[in-house]
Amino acid sequence: MIVLGSNSEVAQAFVEKALSSGEKFETIYLFTSNKETTNKFAQHLEVKFLQHTEVIYLDITQKIDFSLLDYIQSPLLFCATGYLGLGTDEGLYNIKNTEKIIDINYAKLVPVLNYFAQKMERNRQGSLVVLSSVAGERGRQSNFIYGSAKAGLTAYLSGLRNYLFSKKVHVLTIKPGFMETKMTEGLPLNPKLTATPKQAASCIYKAYKSKKNEAFVLPIWWAIMLIIRNIPEFVFKKMKL
Numbered sequence: 334m335i336v337l338g339s340n341s342e343v344a345q346a347f348v349e350k351a352l353s354s355g356e357k358f359e360t361i362y363l364f365t366s367n368k369e370t371t372n373k374f375a376q377h378l379e380v381k382f383l384q385h386t387e388v389i390y391l392d393i394t395q396k397i398d399f400s401l402l403d404y405i406q407s408p409l410l411f412c413a414t415g416y417l418g419l420g421t422d423e424g425l426y427n428i429k430n431t432e433k434i435i436d437i438n439y440a441k442l443v444p445v446l447n448y449f450a451q452k453m454e455r456n457r458q459g460s461l462v463v464l465s466s467v468a469g470e471r472g473r474q475s476n477f478i479y480g481s482a483k484a485g486l487t488a489y490l491s492g493l494r495n496y497l498f499s500k501k502v503h504v505l506t507i508k509p510g511f512m513e514t515k516m517t518e519g520l521p522l523n524p525k526l527t528a529t530p531k532q533a534a535s536c537i538y539k540a541y542k543s544k545k546n547e548a549f550v551l552p553i554w555w556a557i558m559l560i561i562r563n564i565p566e567f568v569f570k571k572m573k574l
Contacts, residue, residue: 334409335449337391337442339363339371341413342514343464346534348411352382354538362405364391393441394433399448406456410449412463414442420476431478438482443489450493453502460503462541463490467508467549470558473574494546506547507537510554526553 334351336344348361361384365371368390375386389405391397393414416437424430436442446461453459468476469483487506494504511520511527528536533550540548549555561574 334358334361334411335364335405335407336361337364337410337412337445338414338464339365339374339388340367341415341464342530343509343512343533343537344411344413345374346530347413347462347537348378350531350534350538351409352378352384358384358407358409360407361386362407363388366390366392391445393445394436397445402448405449406452407449408453408456408459410446410453410459410461410463412442412446412461414438415464415466417476417479421474421478425478434478435482438479439485439489440482442486446489446493450497450502450504454497454500457501459501460505460541461490461493462505462507462537464507464509465490467510467554467558470508471562471569473561475574503544505537505541505545507540507550508547508554508558509533509550510557512550526551526557 334348334356336348338344339348352358361375361378363371363375363386365388368388371388375388378384378386389402414437416434418424418434419427419430446463450461453461463486465487466480466483468480469485469487472480472484487508490504490506494506497504509528511522512533513522513527513529528550536548536550549558564572
């Protein structure tokens with residue numbers, strides 16, 4: 334298994350869910366920009382599941398030498414790479430904030446996904462499971478820079494799924510709502526709309542095994558975003574969302 338964003342609580346919960354469900358992997362490649370933290374998770378997997386792991390440093394905001402990754406092959410890629418950044422009020426006109434949000438959530442992430450997708454295409458097998466966001470369903474004033482990047486990622490995954498279907502490669506887009514993670518720490522989240530990493534992992538694993546195209550972590554978010562997407566623009570622009 335290839336894991337992008339391996340310090341994500343959801344990514345780690347998904348890996349544990351897969352291994353606990355009997356999945357077998359020759360190697361789990363844990364890509365991270367913080368090797369010290371990821372090494373601890375790798376040791377945990379090796380002790381608890383006797384699973385061979387390899388921790389690989391990757392900062393997608395920097396130039397990547399893909400030739401160094403040529404040896405990596407896996408029929409499953411899980412991507413939890415993401416960056417929330419500052420909200421609109423604090424960071425709308427902050428250029429560095431805007432660039433980082435767009436780079437990590439879309440611009441610099443897509444080439445990495447393409448690299449591994451091409452390998453799966455050549456092998457005519459594989460699954461890419463990628464976390465996007467409900468924020469990409471419609472631009473809202475509270476976080477539309479982040480939302481626009483996730484909208485781009487969702488559209489990319491839709492096109493990639495369409496392209497790879499005949500090549501026997503599965504692409505699953507996950508659209509989480511609120512989740513209890515480091516990224517959302519300190520935010521006033523409604524507990525009824527918020528999933529734990531363990532809940533998210535169970536939902537994502539089920540969707541992966543069922544070969545779904547898209548999945549919301551909590552079903553209620555499907556209904557919420559259906560309503561939000563269909564509010565007329567002349568009404569929506571007056572709302573404080």
